[in-house]
Amino acid sequence: MADARIKGEWLNAMRFDALSDESWRVFTGALMWSAENGTDGVIPKRYLRMLHPDGEQPAAFNEMEVAGLWAATNDGYHLDDWDGALGQSTASQVATYKANGLKRARDYRERERSKLAKALGMSEPTFTENVTRDVTRDVRPHVGKGKGEGKGKGSGDKEVLETKELNINTVTGEVEDEPMPVTSWPVVAIPVSDPGYCSHGMTVGKRCSSCARERKAS
Numbered sequence: 174m175a176d177a178r179i180k181g182e183w184l185n186a187m188r189f190d191a192l193s194d195e196s197w198r199v200f201t202g203a204l205m206w207s208a209e210n211g212t213d214g215v216i217p218k219r220y221l222r223m224l225h226p227d228g229e230q231p232a233a234f235n236e237m238e239v240a241g242l243w244a245a246t247n248d249g250y251h252l253d254d255w256d257g258a259l260g261q262s263t264a265s266q267v268a269t270y271k272a273n274g275l276k277r278a279r280d281y282r283e284r285e286r287s288k289l290a291k292a293l294g295m296s297e298p299t300f301t302e303n304v305t306r307d308v309t310r311d312v313r314p315h316v317g318k319g320k321g322e323g324k325g326k327g328s329g330d331k332e333v334l335e336t337k338e339l340n341i342n343t344v345t346g347e348v349e350d351e352p353m354p355v356t357s358w359p360v361v362a363i364p365v366s367d368p369g370y371c372s373h374g375m376t377v378g379k380r381c382s383s384c385a386r387e388r389k390a391s
Contacts, residue, residue, distance in 0.1 A: 175211075175267045177204040178260050184256035188240050196233040199224045200242055203259065204251055211264035214243075221249060 179201065183189045192200065202224035207214050222228045234250065239245050243250040256263050262270070371381050 175208050175262055177201075179204070180260055188242075192240060193236060195225065195230050196236040196240075199230055199233045200237055203243065203250070204259070205366065207252060207255070208261055211267065213263050214255035214259070214261070215246075216243070216250045216252070218249040236322040 189197070203216050206220060206223060207216060216224070221234070225233070238250075241253060243252045243324075250258060253260050256266070331385060371384050
């Protein structure tokens, strides 16, 4: 719930200085237990055993009552002037502190989101909060078979798709939209009509390997 407060001024206060070690330990334990559980100083009888490691301490309880630190009730004790002389926060005050802290944190996050959106040139972000409606509640869990008979609107004839001859690249296997470019040409022998060339198309006077092989073969 919240942390208990131990005031520095109690170190020199006579009523605390006169307490025994057991009573001081019970007193500080009562402060911590009540602050943690939000009881505003009320200590039920069944929890008195938790105020000291050795369980209930009747002598210390009486000593604290004589010192005016708490008073007996029908079901335990009640610390005197919880949010006054003892300087502790009430449960309602703690709840308010927490609510204010959550609001400050939420406002800070929204400011940071707005700054980021502005830096990125975006519009202000919008948020959807507290969506509690079950959007699937109107959906039936089971869906049965339909009872109607659907009828098509077409003629029933198969649709004949227009086809065209594909242009396939024999090297890559890809289908191309445009005709493949010509990358090779048939070899055509040059007719010997010009005495300046041999039968293989080489200029006379230059060494032709084909002519040399023919001469060697003959």
